[in-house]
Amino acid sequence: MESGFSDFGEKLSAHSGIYDLMEDLGSALSAGGMIMMGGGNPAHIPAVEDVWRRRLEEILATPGAMESMLGDYDTPRGRPDFLETMADFLRNHLQWPIGPQNIAVTTGSQTANYLLFNLLAGSRAGSPRRILFPLVPEYIGYAGQGAVPDMFRAWRPEIELRAPDTFKYRAAFGEITPDIAALCVSRPTNPSSNVITDNELSTLSKLVAQADARLIIDHAYGQPFPGVIFSDVRPPAWEEHVIHTFSLSKLGLPTSRTGIIVADEKIIDRIARMNAQVVLATSTIGQTITRPLFASGELTRLCSDVVRPFYRQRSEAALAALRESFAGYEHYRVHECEGAFFLWLWLPHLPVSDKELYARLKRRGLLVVPGSYFFPGLQQPWEHASQCIRVTYSSNPTAVRRGMTILADEVRTLGIKDS
Ligand code: PLP
Numbered sequence: 306m307e308s309g310f311s312d313f314g315e316k317l318s319a320h321s322g323i324y325d326l327m328e329d330l331g332s333a334l335s336a337g338g339m340i341m342m343g344g345g346n347p348a349h350i351p352a353v354e355d356v357w358r359r360r361l362e363e364i365l366a367t368p369g370a371m372e373s374m375l376g377d378y379d380t381p382r383g384r385p386d387f388l389e390t391m392a393d394f395l396r397n398h399l400q401w402p403i404g405p406q407n408i409a410v411t412t413g414s415q416t417a418n419y420l421l422f423n424l425l426a427g428s429r430a431g432s433p434r435r436i437l438f439p440l441v442p443e444y445i446g447y448a449g450q451g452a453v454p455d456m457f458r459a460w461r462p463e464i465e466l467r468a469p470d471t472f473k474y475r476a477a478f479g480e481i482t483p484d485i486a487a488l489c490v491s492r493p494t495n496p497s498s499n500v501i502t503d504n505e506l507s508t509l510s511k512l513v514a515q516a517d518a519r520l521i522i523d524h525a526y527g528q529p530f531p532g533v534i535f536s537d538v539r540p541p542a543w544e545e546h547v548i549h550t551f552s553l554s555k556l557g558l559p560t561s562r563t564g565i566i567v568a569d570e571k572i573i574d575r576i577a578r579m580n581a582q583v584v585l586a587t588s589t590i591g592q593t594i595t596r597p598l599f600a601s602g603e604l605t606r607l608c609s610d611v612v613r614p615f616y617r618q619r620s621e622a623a624l625a626a627l628r629e630s631f632a633g634y635e636h637y638r639v640h641e642c643e644g645a646f647f648l649w650l651w652l653p654h655l656p657v658s659d660k661e662l663y664a665r666l667k668r669r670g671l672l673v674v675p676g677s678y679f680f681p682g683l684q685q686p687w688e689h690a691s692q693c694i695r696v697t698y699s700s701n702p703t704a705v706r707r708g709m710t711i712l713a714d715e716v717r718t719l720g721i722k723d724s
Contacts, residue, residue, distance in 0.1 A: 313452055316449075316451070316452065316453070316454065317449070317452070319449065321448065321449040322445045322448060322449075322674075322675075322678030323445050323446045323448065323449065323678075326343060326344055326445060326674055326678075327344065329343055329344070329667075329672055330343055330344035330346065330672075333672055338670065339670055339671070339672050340670055340671045340672065340700075340704050340705075340707055340708040340711070341672055341697070341700050341704070342671060342672055342673050342696045342697045342698070342700065342704075342705065342708045343672035343673055343674050343697060344672075344674075344697065345495060345555075345645075345646055345647070345697060345699075346559065346697075346699060346700075347531075347554065347555050347556070347557050347559060347646070347699060348557075348615065348616075348619070348646075348699040348700070349557070350557060350611060350612065350615050352607075352611045353556070353557045353607060353611060353612065354557065356598070356603070356607060357557065357558070357594060360594045360595075360597070360598070361594070363597075364593060364594070370593070373589075373593075374589050374590060374593040375589075377589070378585070378586040379410070379586045379587045379588075379589050379592070380577070380586065380587075381577045381578070381580040381581035381584075381585070381586055381587065382408070382409045382410065382573065382576070382577035382580065382587070383408065383409060383410030383565075383587050383592060384410070384587075384589060384592045384593070384596075385405070386596060387410065387592040387593075387596050388405035388408045388410070389405050390596050390599050390600045391405075391408050391565060391567075391599060392404050392405045392407065392408055393600070394529075394599045394600070395529075395567060398529045398540075398605070399529065399540050399542075399543070400542075400543075401542075401543040401567070402543060403543065403567065406570045406573060407567055407568060407569070407570060407573055408565060408566070408567050408573065409565070409566045409573045409576040409577050409580065410563060410564065410565055410587040410588075410592060411563075411564040411565070411566060411576070411580065411584075411587065412562045412563075412564065412580075412584050412587065412588060413552065413554065413559075413562040413563065413564045414523065414525050414550045414551065414552035414554070414564030414565070415446055415564070416562075416564060416583075416584070417550040417552075417564040417565070417566045417576075418446070418447060418450060418489070418521075418523065418550065419450045420566075420576055420579045420580070420583070421487070421521055421548060421550070421566065421572075421576070422436050422447070422450050422451060422456065422487075422489075423450070423451070423452045424572070424575055424576070424579065425486040425487045425519060426451070426456050426486045426487065427451070427452055427453045427456065428453060429486075432484065433453075433455065433456075433484050434484060434485075434486040435455075435456055435457060435458050435484050435485055435486060435682075436451075436456060436457050436458070436485075436486065436487050436488070436489055436521075436682075437457070437458045437459065437460070437481065437485045437487070437488045437489070437682065438457065438458070438459040438460070438488070438489055438490070438681060438682050439459075439460050439476055439478070439488050439490055439509055440460065440462045440474055440476050440490060440494065440499070440501060440505075441459040441460070441461065441462065441679065441680045441681070441682065441683055442474075442494070442496055442497050442649070442676065442679035442680055442690075442693070443459070443489075443490070443491060443494060443495075443679060443680075443681060443682075444491050444494070444495045444496070444523070444679070445495075445496070445674070445678045445679050445681075447489065447681055448678065448681035457681045457682030458485065458682045458684065459680065459681065459682035459683045459684075460476070460477055460478070460479045461477065461683060461685070461687055462474040462475055462476055462477050463475040463476075463477045464689070466638070467641065470628070470637065470638055470639060471638060471639055471640065471641050472638045472639075472640055472641070472651065473499065473640065473641045473643075474497060474499045474640070475505075476501060476505045476508075476509070478508060478509070478512060481512055481513065481515075481516035481518055485516065485518050486518060486519065487513075487518055487519040487520065487521055487548075488509060488513055488518065488519075488520050488521065489520075489521040489522075489523065490506075490509070490520075490521070490522060490523070491522075491523040491524075491525060491526075491527075492506070492522055492523065492524060492527045492534075493526050493527060493533065493534055493643055493644030493645040494645070495525070495526065495645055495647065496647050496649050496674070496676070496679045496695035497640045497647070497649040497679075498620075498640055498641070498642050498643050498644055498645045498647050498648070498649060499640060499641070499643060500527075500534055500535075500536045500538055500643040500644050502536075502538060503538050503539055506522075506541060510541070510544060510546075510547060513546055513547075514544070514546050518546070519546050519547070519548055520546060520547045520548070521547075521548045521549075521550065522541060522547060522548070522549050522550070523550045524549060524550065524551050524552075525550070525551070525552045525554065525555055526555050526644055526645040526646070527540075527644070528540040529605065529608070530551065530556060530604060530605070530608050531555045531556045531608050531612045531613075532608035532609060532612060532613045533555065533612065533613055533616045533644050533645055533646070534613075534643065534644040535613075535617055535620070535642065535643050535644050536641075536643040536644065545569050546569075547568075548566065548567070548568040548569075548572060549566070549567040549568065550564060550565065550566050550567075551564065551565040551566075551567070552564050552565070553565075553591045553595060555646075556595075556604075556607075556608070556612065557612075558591050558594065558595070561588060561590045561591030561594065562588050562591070563587075563588060563590075563591030563592060563595075616644075616645075616646060616699070619646075619698050619699060619702065619705075620642045620648070620698060622698070622702045622705070622706075623648055623696070623698035623702075623705050623709070624639065624642060624648065626702075626705055626706045626709040626710075627639060627648060627650070627696075627709050627713075629709075630706075630709040630710050630712065630713035630714075631709075631713045631716075634713065634716065634717060636652065636653065636654040636655075636721055637650060637651065637652050637716070638650075638651040638653075639651070646697050646698060646699040647695050647696065647697055647698070648695075648696045648698060649676070649693060649694075649695055649696075650693060650694050650695075650696060650712075651689070651692055651693050652692055652693070652694070652716060653689075653692050654721035654722055655692060655716065655719060655721070655722065656719055656720060656721065656722035656723075657719055658675075658677070658691045659675035659676045659677050659690075659691045659692065659693060659694050660675045660677065660691070662675070662694060662715065662716075662719075663675040663694065665715055665719075666711065666712060666715055669711050669715065670711070671708050671711045671712060673694045673695060673696050673697075673708075673712070674694065674695040674697075675691075675694060676690060676691065676692070676693030676694050676695060677690045677691045677693075679693075679695070696708070696709075696712070
C-alpha cells in the first residue's frame with residue numbers, strides 16, 4: 306500500500322537532521338550517562354533561574370495573574386501588553402522606529418522561521434521562489450522547513466586561516482537571482498559561532514535591497530538578548546526590507562516556546578493570520594514571565610552581567626580543554642568562537658566522515674553533531690562539509706573536559722587519511 310500521505314505531509318515528515326538531534330538529546334537526557342555535547346540546550350544558570358523563580362512567585366502572589374497566564378488565550382500575534390513592552394524595549398535599545406504593529410510572537414523561533422520561509426518562498430505564479438543562506442554552515446533546523454522541495458540555496462564562504470589553530474568563515478557574495486525571495490543568516494551562527502561582521506551585513510543588506518528581496522536575521526543567541534556575542538559588532542539598524550527573529554529560549558526559557566518576529570507591518574499581519582491557522586494563539590508563559598523584566602531593564606542587565614560572561618567563560622574553558630586534549634595533534638582547526646554555545650571543529654585529514662565519527666563517539670558515551678547537516682541549500686559538493694563536527698559547551702565544564710578527552714582520543718586512534 307502507498308503511504309497515503311500528501312506531498313506536503315511526506316516533505317515535512319521526512320527524516321531530518323534536526324529530528325535526530327532532538328531525539329538524541331531527549332533520549333540521552335532521560336537515560337543519563339551520556340556526555341551531552343550535541344544539542345543547543347541553554348545552561349541552567351543559577352542566577353538566571355533565581356529570576357524565573359522570583360517571577361513565578363510574583364505571578365502567584367498577584368491576584369488574577371496566574372489565572373490569566375494559564376486560562377486566557379492570547380491573540381494570534383501575542384499579548385498586547387507584551388507587544389507594547391517589546392516595541393518600547395527595541396525602540397530604546399536599538400533606536401528602531403517601531404510599534405506593537407511591527408511585532409508578532411510565535412511558538413518558538415523555530416516556528417518563526419518556518420512561517421517566514423513559507424510565507425516568502427515556495428511557488429509564486431507557478432515560478433519557484435527560494436530562500437538563500439549567504440554563509441553556510443547554517444542552522445540545522447532550517448534544512449527541512451520548506452513546504453515544497455528545493456527551496457534553499459546557499460553561497461559557499463571563504464575560509465580565512467588564523468594562527469595558531471583557528472579559522473573564520475568570510476562571506477563570499479554571489480548573485481541574488483530572481484528566484485530568491487529572501488536571504489537568511491543567524492547571528493551568531495549556529496553551528497560555527499561565526500558572527501557576520503557589520504561590513505558583511507551592510508553589504509548583504511544593500512545587495513538584498515537592490516534585488517528587491519528581503520533579509521531575515523535570526524538573533525536566537527544574539528543582540529540585544531540573550532546577547533551571547535563575544536566579537537565587537539553592532540546590532541543592525543532598522544530597514545524595511547530586513548526581518549528580525551528573536552527567541553526567549555537561549556536566555557533559559559526553551560520550554561516556554563516563545564519566538565518573536567519584528568518586521569514591516571504587512572509581514573506581521575500575515576504572520577498573525579498564519580499563527581491563527583496553525584497554533585490558534587501564542588504561548589503566554591514566557592511573555593508573562595519576562596514582560597516586566599524587559600520593561601524595567603533587569604533583563605538587559607541579566608544578559609550583560611550574567612548570561613554573556615557565563616558563556617564567554619564556558620567557551621574559553623572548552624577551548625582550553627580542546628587544545629589540551631589535542632596537544633601534539635596538528636590536523637585540527639577550530640572556528641573563532643565569536644558567540645552562541647558551540648565550538649566548530651574542522652578535521653580535514655580524518656580518514657572517516659563526520660557521521661562515522663559521530664557514531665563512534667556516541668558508542669563511547671559522547672554526543673556531538675555531525676557537521677554535514679549544516680549546509681542546507683549548497684548545490685555543489687564541498688568536502689569541507691563532511692570534515693566538521695559541532696561540539697556544545699553549555700553543559701558542565703567537567704563533563705566538557707571529559708568529552709574533549711574522548712574526542713581527541715578517538716581522532717588520534719583513527720589516524721589521518723593517505724593523501
Ligand atoms: N535559530 C537558531 C539559530 C537556533 O540555534 C535555534 C535553536 O537551537 C532556533 C532558531 C530555534 O529556537 P527556538 O525555537 O527554541 O526559539
